[in-house]
Amino acid sequence: MGLRPTVPVLVSNKSFSTGYSALSVVCVCMLLLIDPVLATSTGQPVCQLPESSQGTEQQRYEQHHAAAEGLRQTAAARGMEWLATAGLLVRAREEADGGNWPAAQRLVYKACLQAEQALKQADREASAWKHRVVK
Amino acid sequence: MIRLTTLWTPARQAVLLIALVACQAAAAGPEDDRKAFVAYFQARFPDIPLAEYVNGIYAIDQDSREQWQEIEEFPPYEFAVEQGAALWQAPFADGGRYSDCFVGAEPGVRQNYPRYDLATAEVVTLDLAINRCRKKYGQAELTFGGEEMLALSAFMALESRGNPISIENPAGNPGALAAYEQGKQFYYSKRGQLNFSCADCHVTSAGLYVRADRLSASLGHPTHFPVYRSKLGNMLSLHQRFAGCIRDVRAKPFALQSKEYRTLEYFLTYMSNGLEANGPGARK
Known part of the structure; x- marks a missing residue:
């Protein structure tokens, strides 16, 4: 089961109505692409981090950090790492060093989601690029 | 005697058509790619002569072209x-x-x-x-x-100015062809958090605005590097430009002269075969 951080629900699928313009839908879609936390709140796929109620907050954090870092490295090995992922993990480490576990977990979660989406992109693009070749 | 109509059933026609398309796809090599690439831009911008593409965005954007021509009177490079x-x-x-x-x-x-x-x-x-x-x-x-x-x-x-770009056709060697195909895949693959490919900006959206600037066409891109970038105040290599684009789509850039960028340059330069080398250039 994936980790779902507590975030305010800013956007919900239920909030759409036929009165909303196509532009609004496009804007929200772009926001979802850019901000993984927003994506989570709308029921988008969540990052699969190991779930554990055992151990201290630090142990749980280390477990999640290692999982997110593993995904990042896999995306990097495929040449598809996103720009901000490593930086999110660095910031998460800084928060963890300061004992701010909720902030650290939130950053690790964002990094994990980015790496996971990068890997999905890599899978998709392994064949999708062929359809864009100018013929 | 076998009647022609029995051979030429709709099902057989479909099989033959599929086989024909498959054969054409398999045979599509670098030279076919280049011809299609050139034809795309000529159809997209019918008023722009082919030789003008070596000037990048200044082939398309006439307002910027006048500023650029003034800059070229005292070349910053x-x-x-x-x-x-x-x-x-x-x-x-x-x-x-x-x-x-x-x-x-x-x-x-x-x-x-x-x-x-x-x-x-x-x-x-x-x-x-x-x-x-x-x-x-x-x-x-x-x-x-x-x-x-x-x-x-x-x-x-x-x-090298005035010499036509003369990249040997990679089809003549399996290793060269594989490298060319890697560059081609990189060029057309979406990447980064914004999910953009090189082609999304420089083929599909060439000539359109991104904020206040217009996007250049990929045809002719490699002919004029390195360039002097006014906004940076120094020279910039083609691979540094690649890294800038990759960063812009929020993907992690590769090292300069990495295999990824070298194969991308190989593909892109082959697409510009026959156009004149006109580097170094000056850009905003």
């Missing part, structure tokens, strides 16, 4: 070219020279790079060839994207 000329002429400690490493002992060879090197089975760009030369004569390699490397490549680009 002149200092880099002078520095490069001095570096080219200076002998190495053991008496070797850059001219010993290039065909015809001439600096005007930009149009032949990148090329596929059979001995090392890799794509060799001009920058890589410069460093190979230095290594051959016991010199420390120059930093890719560094001042001296940019100066040398700017000088060599200037000496």
Whole structure:
């Protein structure tokens, strides 16, 4: 089961109505692409981090950090790492060093989601690029 | 006697059509790609002569073109070219020279790079060839994207002006073809958090605005590098430009002269085969 951080629900699928313009839908879609936390709140796929109620907050954090870092490295090995992922993990480490576990977990979660989406992109693009070749 | 109508059933027609399309797809090689690439832009911008694409966005954007032409009256890359000329002429400690490493002992060879090197089975760009030369004569390699490397490549680009880009057809060698295909895949693959491919901006959206700037066409992109970027106040290599684009779509850039960028340059330069080399350039 994936980790779902507590975030305010800013956007919900239920909030759409036929009165909303196509532009609004496009804007929200772009926001979802850019901000993984927003994506989570709308029921988008969540990052699969190991779930554990055992151990201290630090142990749980280390477990999640290692999982997110593993995904990042896999995306990097495929040449598809996103720009901000490593930086999110660095910031998460800084928060963890300061004992701010909720902030650290939130950053690790964002990094994990980015790496996971990068890997999905890599899978998709392994064949999708062929359809864009100018013929 | 077999009647023709029994052979020519709709099902058989469909099978034959599929086979024909499959054969054509398999046969589509680099030269077919290049012709289709050129034809796309000529259809997209029918008023722009083919030779104009070497000027990048200034082939498309007439307002910016006037500013650029004024900048070119006092070329900001002149200092880099002078520095490069001095570096080219200076002998190495053991008496070797850059001219010993290039065909015809001439600096005007930009149009032949990148090329596929059979001995090392890799794509060799001009920058890589410069460093190979230095290594051959016991010199420390120059930093890719560094001042001296940019100066040398700017000088060599200037000496190559007017020569048509002449990349050998990769179809003649399996290794070269594989490298070309890697570059082609990179070019058309979406990447980064914004999910953009090179082609999304420089094919599909060429000529359209992104904020206040118009997007250039990929055709002719590699002909004018390195360029002097006014906003940076220094010279910029093609691979540094690649890295900038990759960063813009929020993907992690690769190292300069990485295999990814060299194969991308190989593909892109082959697409511009026949266009004149016109580097170094000046850009905003």
